[in-house]
Amino acid sequence: MNEACDIKMTRRAMLKAGALSAGAAAVPSLAATQPSSGAVVAGVPVMNKVSLTVNGARHQLELDTRTTLLDLLREHLHLTGTKKGCDHGQCGACTIMLDGRRINSCLTLAVMHDGAAITTIEGLGTPQKLHxxxxxxxxxxxxxxxxxxxxxxxxxxxxxxxxxxxxxxxxxxxxxxxxxxxxxxxxxxxxxxxxxxxxxxxxxxxxxxxxxxxx
Incomplete structure (x- = not known):
């Protein structure tokens, strides 16, 4: 009887030990999860300053580097005349003029155009004086x-x-x-x-x- 109990306890102990070993292998060590100096942590935005002239007005902003030029215009400067259509550069609804050339603003990042001059539909004319x-x-x-x-x-x-x-x-x-x-x-x-x-x-x-x- 005692021998049978010892066998059962040994099997139970082995199962527990195996489960603990598997868990330890699956969970990375605390040191491994700490980002190295200068590393980008997932989910934490990287901010960058950008200066733009939009419809003749100078703007200086600090933006998430993932911000598109379209979202800068609509969400940060509230120039909602430029529309977000497909958001893939296929429909042209977001077309603006950047340094005199037309571009799809949904396809480019705002931080790529520091110092640029932009014209949107709001900068072309007014209800009193249309382009x-x-x-x-x-x-x-x-x-x-x-x-x-x-x-x-x-x-x-x-x-x-x-x-x-x-x-x-x-x-x-x-x-x-x-x-x-x-x-x-x-x-x-x-x-x-x-x-x-x-x-x-x-x-x-x-x-x-x-x-x-x-x-």
């Missing part, structure tokens, strides 16, 4: 729901500037031809801006109007 492209979109009914319109207008202004600089597109056959502006050129250059309502023909008319009707 010519804004007025043309109204005149030609170049929008329906309006969600993509800020990006469309910023992109359209940049398109005309690209054409003035003789920057070719994929459908440009000869840069010496005049007028370079054509329906095909406008459609190709605006192809990165999606209008879910389908107001494309009116958008082309608005751009052509601002360009002097050349298209």
């Amino acid at each position: 010519p492209m804004q007025a043309a979109f109204i005149k030609h009914d170049g929008y329906q729901c309006g969600y993509c319109t800020p990006g469309q207008i910023c992109s359209a202004i940049a398109v005309l500037d690209e054409i003035r600089q003789d920057i070719p597109s994929h459908v440009t056959h000869n840069l010496t031809e005049r007028p370079l502006l054509s329906v095909e050129e406008i459609r190709e250059r605006m192809s990165g801006n999606i209008c879910r309502c389908g107001a494309y023909s009116n958008i082309v008319d608005a751009i052509a109007d601002v360009a002097g009707g050349a298209a």
Whole structure:
């Protein structure tokens, strides 16, 4: 009887010892979990200072380095005219002009553009004094729901500037031809801006109007 009890106790002790050994192996030591000097701890944001000129106003901010330029504009500067559509650079709703060139603001980090000059839809005109492209979109009914319109207008202004600089597109056959502006050129250059309502023909008319009707 005593021998049987000793055997059972031994088996129980072995099971407990095995469980404790497995647990010890699965849990890293306290020293191993401590970050080394200068290491980035998961979940703890890394902050960085950035200075930008947005619509003529200088802004100095301290941001999480993961903050996109789109989120900086919308969440930190409260310039909500620039829209977040797909957040993958596929729809063009977030198009702004950075140092004179149009970009998708959802695809770039704010800290990458320290010292840059940015223009958003809010910086183009006012209700009392519209930018010519804004007025043309109204005149030609170049929008329906309006969600993509800020990006469309910023992109359209940049398109005309690209054409003035003789920057070719994929459908440009000869840069010496005049007028370079054509329906095909406008459609190709605006192809990165999606209008879910389908107001494309009116958008082309608005751009052509601002360009002097050349298209």
